[in-house]
Amino acid sequence: MARPALTGRPATESRPAPPVPAGRRSRGTRLLLLLPGLVLFLAFFVAPLSVMIAISLMRGNPIAGDPIVFTLEHYRRIFGDSFYMRVLWNTIKLGLVATAASLVLGYPLAYQLARTREPGARRIMLVAVLSPMLVGIVVRIYGWMSILADTGLINATLMKLGVLSRPLPLMYNEFGIVVALVHVFIPFMILTISGVISGIDESLEEAAENLGATRWQAFREVTLPLSLPGILAGCLLVFSLTVSSYVVPILMGGFQYMTLPILVYQEIAGIFNFAFGAALAVLLLAVGLSVIVLYYRILSLVGQGVLQ
Amino acid sequence: MEATARTRGPGWRYLTAFNTAVLIFLVTPVFIVVLQAFNSGLFLTFPPEGFSIRWFVKFFTSRHFMAAFKVSLRLAAYTVVISSIVGTAAALVLVRQRFWGRDFLSAAFLSPLLLPALLTGLALFQYYVLLGWGRTFTGLLLAHVVVTTPYIIRTVTAVLQNFEVSLEEAARNLGANELQTFLYITLPLIRPGVMAGAIFVFIVSYDQFPVSLFLVQSGFETLPIYMFGYLKYSFDPTIAAASTASIALSLIVVLLLERIFGLHQFARL
Numbered sequence: 001m002a003r004p005a006l007t008g009r010p011a012t013e014s015r016p017a018p019p020v021p022a023g024r025r026s027r028g029t030r031l032l033l034l035l036p037g038l039v040l041f042l043a044f045f046v047a048p049l050s051v052m053i054a055i056s057l058m059r060g061n062p063i064a065g066d067p068i069v070f071t072l073e074h075y076r077r078i079f080g081d082s083f084y085m086r087v088l089w090n091t092i093k094l095g096l097v098a099t100a101a102s103l104v105l106g107y108p109l110a111y112q113l114a115r116t117r118e119p120g121a122r123r124i125m126l127v128a129v130l131s132p133m134l135v136g137i138v139v140r141i142y143g144w145m146s147i148l149a150d151t152g153l154i155n156a157t158l159m160k161l162g163v164l165s166r167p168l169p170l171m172y173n174e175f176g177i178v179v180a181l182v183h184v185f186i187p188f189m190i191l192t193i194s195g196v197i198s199g200i201d202e203s204l205e206e207a208a209e210n211l212g213a214t215r216w217q218a219f220r221e222v223t224l225p226l227s228l229p230g231i232l233a234g235c236l237l238v239f240s241l242t243v244s245s246y247v248v249p250i251l252m253g254g255f256q257y258m259t260l261p262i263l264v265y266q267e268i269a270g271i272f273n274f275a276f277g278a279a280l281a282v283l284l285l286a287v288g289l290s291v292i293v294l295y296y297r298i299l300s301l302v303g304q305g306v307l308q
Numbered sequence: 309m310e311a312t313a314r315t316r317g318p319g320w321r322y323l324t325a326f327n328t329a330v331l332i333f334l335v336t337p338v339f340i341v342v343l344q345a346f347n348s349g350l351f352l353t354f355p356p357e358g359f360s361i362r363w364f365v366k367f368f369t370s371r372h373f374m375a376a377f378k379v380s381l382r383l384a385a386y387t388v389v390i391s392s393i394v395g396t397a398a399a400l401v402l403v404r405q406r407f408w409g410r411d412f413l414s415a416a417f418l419s420p421l422l423l424p425a426l427l428t429g430l431a432l433f434q435y436y437v438l439l440g441w442g443r444t445f446t447g448l449l450l451a452h453v454v455v456t457t458p459y460i461i462r463t464v465t466a467v468l469q470n471f472e473v474s475l476e477e478a479a480r481n482l483g484a485n486e487l488q489t490f491l492y493i494t495l496p497l498i499r500p501g502v503m504a505g506a507i508f509v510f511i512v513s514y515d516q517f518p519v520s521l522f523l524v525q526s527g528f529e530t531l532p533i534y535m536f537g538y539l540k541y542s543f544d545p546t547i548a549a550a551s552t553a554s555i556a557l558s559l560i561v562v563l564l565l566e567r568i569f570g571l572h573q574f575a576r577l
Contacts (some may be wrong), residue, residue: 014473108330109330132334246517
């Protein structure tokens with residue numbers, strides 16, 4: 001039953017079921033270990049989300065004891081009002097711009113992180129990418145406010161030197177929001193792409209070069225297409241994180257710029273309009289899910305070679 | 309490393325220059341916050357006006373900041389303990405037992421990581437209000453446990469998959485009962501995974517913003533929520549001092565655990 005201890009067999013990734021002799025009763029008690037997690041998951045994750053979706057389809061305030069009527073009116077109101085459509089478009093636009101900027105700035109770093117041969121350089125890059133993730137989001141936004149605000153580092157210094165008479169509009173607009181969004185979410189892009197590139201055999205690029213390709217051609221024709229799944233996964237992750245971000249657009253936008261998460265918060269915590277707020281939240285969820293569907297669609301096209 | 313180490317062309321140098329700029333972009337805001345905390349002036353300019361710890365004094369003597377700081381520490385500590393126990397127990401079953409629906413359950417348990425945290429917080433807030441609970445510390449704690457338990461499940465699963473079941477079998481064959489096997493064999497072996505997850509959970513809970521946003525009671529805000537509210541109306545460097553203290557705390561937690569448990573053992577996770 002027990003394997004010989006000194007066969008020197010390497011641990012394998014997937015293994016068959018443990019052949020530990022276990023009676024029915026002990027198997028039952030072991031499954032009990034799963035119970036706290038299961039209860040927590042069902043009662044405080046599945047149930048609240050189901051309730052949220054249900055509320056979005058109801059008329060009247062369930063707390064006030066109004067009669068429950070199922071209706072699509074909240075969704076009709078969202079899609080029939082140009083204000084909500086503009087907020088939706090603002091949110092998606094911020095997500096698209098921030099994702100594109102993260103890809104352009106992050107890909108080269110991900111490539112070098114995966115391909116560098118110096119452990120020291122690799123460590124410096126990893127620390128610089130990971131350390132902002134250990135700092136709270138409010139702290140990081142405060143950092144950007146100190147740099148970009150009208151009284152921030154850049155404007156205050158330039159005005160003190162007499163270069164500017166009025167502060168540059170670096171914040172309280174889309175530019176400031178995008179800068180901070182990219183800063184907060186680019187590590188996810190870099191780490192995802194870097195993981196995929198380090199899995200691509202470098203000798204493929206060498207082979208292309210030996211066959212007469214330039215370095216740039218070898219990268220463009222070999223590594224770039226092979227890293228496409230990483231690019232897609234990174235973009236998906238960054239997009240879904242940016243569209244659901246609340247604190248970045250509200251602080252960097254100076255409470256002027258309206259996005260879907262800000263609107264959801266106002267409706268629910270501000271004016272307790274649960275049903276309509278829940279419908280907006282479901283819309284936000286749908287934006288994220290549609291990107292995931294798109295991701296798998298594109299991935300299957302890549303798999304079929306359509307995009308290469 | 310490789311047999312045929314290719315020489316790096318000029319392209320590599322351009323790449324390095326570009327990436328250096330990106331790395332500077334990444335670390336600058338954090339660096340600025342620390343600089344601002346020690347700057348004597350109200351606004352940071354270059355060159356800085358002078359060294360001062362007045363903002364730290366203001367932070368550590370502010371009743372509101374200290375109250376929020378304590379709420380955050382207490383919440384993070386409770387969250388770590390509960391998540392570690394619940395997550396480790398679940399991971400043990402999910403990796404070691406075979407039962408119907410196991411793969412689905414493993415994926416489902418990690419799903420709170422995929423949902424935007426803002427939506428989790430919002431859904432829980434509505435749920436608590438409908439249940440008549442409103443905003444309570446317990447509700448906030450449960451929300452933190454829900455979003456952090458997946459981290460423990462993930463790190464413990466990684467460790468469990470990498471050690472030989474035969475060690476447990478050997479203990480059983482030598483007459484140890486199930487509890488003894490767990491305490492003397494399994495637990496010491498998975499400790500690195502539990503600890504790595506616990507550190508992560510502490511930092512995620514301590515810095516948590518979107519989940520807490522809907523659920524904090526007014527007057528009992530966590531530090532990130534209090535800082536957010538403070539930033540709405542004032543912009544003085546007390547925030548920088550609070551931030552620097554938080555950064556230092558994260559560093560201390562990581563270093564302390566490294567000293568006690570040897571973080572390097574599981575740095576590869």
